[in-house]
Amino acid sequence: MTMPFDLRSLRVFLAVVDEGGFSAAARSLHLAQSAVSQTIATLEQRLGLTLFQRRERRVGLTPEGEALVGRARDLLARAEATHLAMRELHDLVKGELRIGIPSMLGSYYFPPLLMGFKARHPGIRLTVVEAGARRLQAMIAGGELDLGVVIDDGASRHLTRRPLVSEEMVVCVPRDHPFASRDGVSPAAFFAEPLVLFQDGYFHREFVDTLARETGADADIAFESNLIPLTKAIVRQGFGITTFLRRVVEEPALAAVSFDPPAWLSLSLAWAEGAYLSRAERAFVDFVLDHR
Structure with missing residues (x-):
């Protein structure tokens, strides 16, 4: 049985999807736009389906095109894995x-x-x-x-x-902060301070948000920064406190104090x-x- 498509046509199809149009796909593939258009037309003819809605200066997927996207990505990923496996039979390692x-x-x-x-x-x-x-x-x-x-x-x-x-998340404060001499800091005490936190999507921020939900506290966010050196500088200057993995706090101007109870992250x-x-x-x- 002859397949209605090949890997090349699927790559071209996904390029049109990912780049948002035929012209952009042609540029990314280093092909003429006519070649991209012909490949898609041939693919649609062989499948007996319309994959794209062609509007003036805009290209959108039909429901049939949407259904093909995931399957096309899966087929290409499997093909790449197979190709790599065959190369490695000849002692060629992925570079x-x-x-x-x-x-x-x-x-x-x-x-x-x-x-x-x-x-x-x-x-x-x-x-x-x-x-x-x-x-x-x-x-x-x-x-x-x-x-x-x-x-x-x-x-x-x-x-x-x-x-x-498995790493301990600790409270990070300046050496002259009242918390620095404590054996532990409660979540309530932590959330009573102005905080310097990472933005959403980072495990640092997710840890704090989860702790806030579990304790019913509201975080007083003074600064948001994903830059560790900047966050440390803000804490050193006394404009807020934060939480880090213990090993991140290891410097003379900062103190690492355990939460009470201690908090650990497994990675x-x-x-x-x-x-x-x-x-x-x-x-x-x-x-x-x-x-x-």
């Missing part, structure tokens, strides 16, 4: 790893691991993406990243996870459920788990 890391871990936990892995495998290029934990989950599930670090809270569905590290190394791991990806997973 790039795309890794997603939350900012706190990217700055204070992962650099030695990344450098150690690079020293052992100098031929593998590492592309590191720093973003909020929820954004990283979506990027891994969508195939934009090969591996990433996620919060091990049960919400990361469709991901295969390996426990990585995992994750990849898309059912995804084929190349030798490079498997080597990275093994290296990180061996050097936790």
Whole structure:
């Protein structure tokens, strides 16, 4: 039985979807617009379906086109995994790893691991993406990243996870702050202070929002910043306090004080459920788990 489409036509189809039109798709694929239009017309003819609604200067998906998008992405992902597996039968290793890391871990936990892995495998290029934990989950599930670090809270569905590290979230204050001499800080006391917090989508902010819901407190947000050095500077100057992983607070001008009761976060190394791991990806997973 002859298939009504090939992988090339599906790539062109998805390019039109992702780029929002035939002209933009042609530019991204380095093809003539006429070639893109002909490929889509042939695909529609073979399927016996209309995939796009063609309006003046606008292109939209029909319901049939919408139904094809997910299946097309899945087929192309499977084809890429198969191609990679066949290449590796000839000892060819994937030359790039795309890794997603939350900012706190990217700055204070992962650099030695990344450098150690690079020293052992100098031929593998590492592309590191720093973003909020929820954004990283979506990027891994969508195939934009090969591996990433996620919060091990049960919400990361469709991901295969390996426990990585359990870290204490602590209250971060200046050394001369009244909290600095305490053994623990209650959530109520924490929320009574002006806070410097990450924006939505980061596990730092999600931790604080969850703590607020659980205790019925309202957060007094003085500043929002995803930049750790800026957040530390604001705290050092006494304009607010924050919470960090304990290892992030290690500097003379700041004090790390446990919450009362202590609060811990479990983080995992994750990849898309059912995804084929190349030798490079498997080597990275093994290296990180061996050097936790």
